[in-house]
Amino acid sequence: MNGAPHAGVPDAFEITVTRKAHVAADATRVVVLQDFILSLPKSGFVALIGPSGCGKTTLLRIAAGLDQSFVGKVRNPEALRLGVVFQEPRLLPWRNVAENIALARPAAMPDNTADLADRLGFTSVLSRYPSELSLGLARRVSLARALAIDPGLLLLDEPFVSLDGASADRLREVLAQTVGQSGATVLMVTHDVVEAIGLADTLIVLSERPARILARIALPAPRGRRTIEDTEAILAEVRKAQATAG
């Protein structure tokens, strides 16, 4: 198995996939993950990068409990509450924005919709329906819905893809602040290695399918204080790991 956990850091969540295959349209089986272990620390921001089709979304769906047709197990010993943000916002079209967020939140939790809407910049559309929102707004609502439950583990599948630069930057900032304050663990899939370096404290580099962990890179210095030299050194490490995979 690959992907041994960090020595000395207690794991809060662990995904073990002995084998996961999808059945393609022509009925052939595509092995996406095999002998794969990913351990996540408590309170870490882990970014996952890897080639298209290597199995990142499949892994997140398994972690979220949305795909159970695999051989392996997901350990969540601390019963972390999971928040999930998909590539598509997936809001309920027959509920307005405020209702979409409220529905996600357990009844016992305080209503934090107004605060999230304020921080993520969508207060003016709380009573609108998803079909009336731009993609950027729908993405903000989708992120707010995941944050509304105060997740212990936040699973993000390219949450900022195809947003304009300013919107993506704003959402990244809110995300980093929110998870920094809450002490949640984040597992974020992204194609954007510079985004990953800007947000994460651990970068995991995956191989082609079936995905193997090529490198688990602890990023130096707190985010926000990384220099251009830091970024270049990390990029070189990523390229080296990818080169070893041939």
Ligand SMILES: Nc1ncnc2c1ncn2[C@@H]1O[C@H](COP(=O)(O)OP(=O)(O)OP(=O)(O)O)[C@@H](O)[C@H]1O
């Ligand atoms: N439901 C499915 N049925 C059949 N094949 C699937 C299914 N879901 C994914 N696949 C295939 O499994 C492989 C891994 O898909 P997955 O979406 O996990 O990759 P990914 O790394 O997230 O890709 P991308 O970066 O392009 O989003 C791909 O070859 C994909 O075509």
